[in-house]
Amino acid sequence: xxxxxxxxxxxxxxxxxxxxxxxxxxxxxxxxxxxxxxxxxxxxxxxxxxxxxxxxxxxxxxxxxxxxxxxxxxxxxxxxxxxxxxxxxxxxxxxxxxxxxxxxxxxxxxxxxxxxxxxxxxxxxxxxxxxxxxxxxxxxxxxxxxxxxxxxxxxxxxxxxxxxxx
Numbered sequence: 001x002x003x004x005x006x007x008x009x010x011x012x013x014x015x016x017x018x019x020x021x022x023x024x025x026x027x028x029x030x031x032x033x034x035x036x037x038x039x040x041x042x043x044x045x046x047x048x049x050x051x052x053x054x055x056x057x058x059x060x061x062x063x064x065x066x067x068x069x070x071x072x073x074x075x076x077x078x079x080x081x082x083x084x085x086x087x088x089x090x091x092x093x094x095x096x097x098x099x100x101x102x103x104x105x106x107x108x109x110x111x112x113x114x115x116x117x118x119x120x121x122x123x124x125x126x127x128x129x130x131x132x133x134x135x136x137x138x139x140x141x142x143x144x145x146x147x148x149x150x151x152x153x154x155x156x157x158x159x160x161x162x163x164x165x166x
Contacts, residue, residue, distance in 0.1 A: 020078045028096060029064030031073040035087045036060070036094040042104040043093070043143070050091035051133055058090045059143070061117060061127040063097045068154035069126045076160045086164055097125055106143060120144040127152055 023031045039046050043059070050057040062069040076082055086092065095103065099113030111119070120129070120143040128151040129143060151163050 018080055020080055020083060023073045023077065028099070030062055030094070030096055031069060033073070033077060033092075033094070035083070035092065037091050039093045041093070041095075041101060044104070044106050044108070046091065046093050047106070047131055053091070055089055055091045056133050057131040058086075058092045059129045059131070060092050060094050061097050061122050061129070062094070062125040066125045071154050072126050072160070076155075076157045079157055079161075082157060082161045082164070085161065090164070097122055097127075106146065116143075124153060126154065 023033055026032045037046065043057075047057040062072075095101075095113045095117070097114065097117045101113050102110055103113055103116050104110050105116055105119070122129075129147045130149040130151075131143070131146060132148050149163070149166065151160070155163060
């Protein structure tokens, strides 16, 4: 692992000593980040809030025990440059692909995380969905129809960072 991180660090211009602390795991078994948005899980409202503060809206899907989610959090999301770029430019809502929390989607339908993941075609984790910065014209559309980009699975830090910059 250290060899991988060291090679990655050279590409992004920092040393091992500069890494952020390892993330914690919540009661639900998912990794937690301090900067994940504390949401009421009304996604249209979250998107509007992101726009109001000049950020883009992202949904970050994961599941308990996912080795690629672990890698994303323990490698990519410990790199200060990556985290700074994300927190400066994105409002991130964290969802569980198998979760039972109530979520209101862009269509106004109240459903569960698990059913929403199925509806939006989220089949594996991590999956990160990026949405347009304009919340108008989202009614009656699935998230998978309005997303502007999707990161399907784990990408090494260099690629992960530049997918967010894209």
